[in-house]
Amino acid sequence: MEYRGNVADQAIFLLTKEGKVIAQFRVPQSILTRSDISFDSSMDTGRVRREIARQNPAPTHIKIEDLRVGMKKINVNAQVVEVAEPSKVHTQFRDNAVVSNAIIQDDTGQILLCLWDQQINTIHAGDCIEIKNAHVAMFKGERQLRLGKNGSVSVLEKTLSH
Numbered sequence: 001m002e003y004r005g006n007v008a009d010q011a012i013f014l015l016t017k018e019g020k021v022i023a024q025f026r027v028p029q030s031i032l033t034r035s036d037i038s039f040d041s042s043m044d045t046g047r048v049r050r051e052i053a054r055q056n057p058a059p060t061h062i063k064i065e066d067l068r069v070g071m072k073k074i075n076v077n078a079q080v081v082e083v084a085e086p087s088k089v090h091t092q093f094r095d096n097a098v099v100s101n102a103i104i105q106d107d108t109g110q111i112l113l114c115l116w117d118q119q120i121n122t123i124h125a126g127d128c129i130e131i132k133n134a135h136v137a138m139f140k141g142e143r144q145l146r147l148g149k150n151g152s153v154s155v156l157e158k159t160l161s162h
Contacts, residue, residue, distance in 0.1 A: 002014045002016070007026065009030070060075060061076060067136045069138045072136075076104075076106070076131045077128070078106045080128075081125060097116055099116055101115070113153070114145070129154065130153070130154050131147070131152070131153050
């Protein structure tokens, strides 16, 4: 955390991590001069998290090498390398479904894309696709991108530049 100066009666602080700016925020001087306030847990407050998110919006599209298990609301542009033969499975919700894994890649790496039922025949090897609102999960020791209920995949007209 770095003190950056004052504007009116507010001190400006800059938060960085590994050389990257996380947030910049203002704190009224009246707060800083109080002796009964602890800033130890200030990063845990919803207000600080919302301010950090507002100042650092998620990138429009993320590169595959930057995907980490647990990430949500991910947008990715990629090329389909291969789509595996679909197989029937019995889900935890006691119904049958068809599932297939596609291997997709961009200029930074590859990842599995899990496709269910109607999604399977929408993409083919060689297609350039845009994935929206997906999340990253781990299954059988391998990272995979999942569309879930709110995610979508669509074929792009143009090819991706590598």
